Amino acid sequence: MPYQLTEEQRQVYRETSIRSQLRKIELLQRHAETTVRRRLPTARLDPNTLMPGILPHGLTALSLFSGGGGLDLGFDRSGFEHVASYEVLDICAQTLKANRPHWAVNGGAAGDVINAGWRRYRGVDIVHGGPPCQPFSIAGRQEGANDPRNMWPQFVRCVLEVRPRAFVAENVPGLLDDKFAEFVTENILVPLSGRYTIKRFVLSADEFGVPQARKRVFFVGFRNRREANRFTVPERTHGEGHGLMPQNTARHSIGLAPIGFDSVVPTLRSGFTGPRKTTSVVNSKASMIAWNRLEIWPHGVQTTREQAAIYPPENGHHRLSAADCGIFQGFPEQWKFEGAAYQVLGQIGNSVCPPVAYAVAKHVAVALGAIE
Ligand SMILES: C[S@@+](CC[C@H](N)C(=O)[O-])C[C@H]1O[C@@H](n2cnc3c(N)ncnc32)[C@H](O)[C@@H]1O
Structure with missing residues (x-):
């Protein structure tokens, strides 16, 4: 079923998408030309x-x-x-x-x-x-x-x-x-x-x-x-209370530096949801507040950690990789998903x-x- 959007909203999405694509091309090019490589975060949680x-x-x-x-x-x-x-x-x-x-x-x-x-x-x-x-x-x-x-x-x-x-x-x-x-x-x-x-x-x-x-x-x-x-x-087994282990929070679990705030992520959306092949894991507009507080960017999820690191969002938040989303869902990294990014996110978010x-x-x- 198509999304109910006005022509004006469609135009805004089109422009954002073009700007984002151009930025991605430029960043990939810059990455290819430089010898300096970023240190990628490594997950601290092994599910x-x-x-x-x-x-x-x-x-x-x-x-x-x-x-x-x-x-x-x-x-x-x-x-x-x-x-x-x-x-x-x-x-x-x-x-x-x-x-x-x-x-x-x-x-x-x-x-x-x-x-x-x-x-x-x-x-x-x-x-x-x-x-x-x-x-x-x-x-x-x-x-x-x-x-x-x-x-x-x-x-x-x-x-x-x-x-x-x-x-x-x-x-x-x-x-x-x-x-x-x-x-x-x-x-x-x-x-x-x-x-x-x-x-x-x-x-x-x-x-x-x-x-x-x-x-x-x-x-x-x-x-x-x-x-x-x-x-x-x-x-x-996890949470607050006697004999329970502390909740595993999102930034800590995927190996990000502390920012003075951490929590679990909102429910991941499946990449198979809706009429488009989506690489966003945002489930509702309201959940964006939680993603922003975590300084994690949940749109345009990339297939690998390296690709995600090369292409940070404009606001400097951490761009997600499919590997991060696997950890958020409780899949060990040894479990490999087949398919394009949206198909991987579809399998993760449906599971x-x-x-x-x-x-x-x-x-x-x-x-x-x-x-x-
Ligand atoms: C909610 S998901 C199940 C996720 C799975 N239990 C897990 O934990 O990863 C439902 C699955 O049913 C599959 N499905 C839908 N119709 C089906 C059918 N007629 N025969 C077999 N599988 C079907 C979908 O493709 C989808 O992968």
Whole structure:
């Protein structure tokens, strides 16, 4: 859907874009001609430390709507073995294959859940997935069941055909709005609660050490009531309070110098959101206040740290690289995303923060008796 802009606003955007492009060309040229190289910041946060690897415990997982692998990585690090992943976007499937060459990744038409038959996966312990959240997110205009991107019925069909011991589904917290109460009852609870005991809860990524304000709702279902009763909602590990680790803040996490202020970043926008291929991670106008206070420039995110350093914004703030955004989302730097900058930001901004996925997966493994 096109943006609603006046001709005057369009003209301002056009002029800004041309000025910015010219400046980029000039800076790149100057960089090519000079022998002095900047020292690039190195990240201080290694997200692997937020999800210490658990050895495989024998539980298997089937991943739907796998995207760039946030949920998958969290399950992987908590000891689950994936039997297959399904994702309709080729570029996401390429990311999964590049990082885990031994995974059975179905991408493109082969990864479209609409075409998939699930009975052959009977015996798999867990089905997990984050059906596209645009039908319930503000950016996606909240059309719910009327949105053709509503894939909840496909997730439910998979669970009913595979009959896993447990399932984990994730989505934007907007799904818990009163306006979607009927949708949740009809599309999730009614078809599944006859066979599964379902728990629903919201987790905040910053409370699990991720340097970003990001909330997600989880639906976790167990076929066995005793296992459901053993499941506990993961408790926060970071924040203020006794026994908690301090929040990981944004500037510190990506290795920037102190400026007397630091905090987590606002929720990152996905590069797949909206009609344009965007390299801005700004989610709302209001969030620009927070980015400005952090002295971080969230538009025109560059593919590499070097490229970002060569091309600082006019106000002198730190220009983001895709690597910085990966850290803000809780992805370890070893996890490489395939594709152009907007596709990388699309995969990052669509994902479940891996440390949050890890916490949920670990608690599911405990409930299923695979680990203590
Ligand atoms: C919210 S994202 C999931 C992100 C993922 N759980 C993660 O943590 O990285 C939803 C994904 O569903 C994919 N998708 C949408 N329709 C699909 C379909 N019919 N079959 C398979 N995947 C689909 C989208 O391409 C997108 O990558």
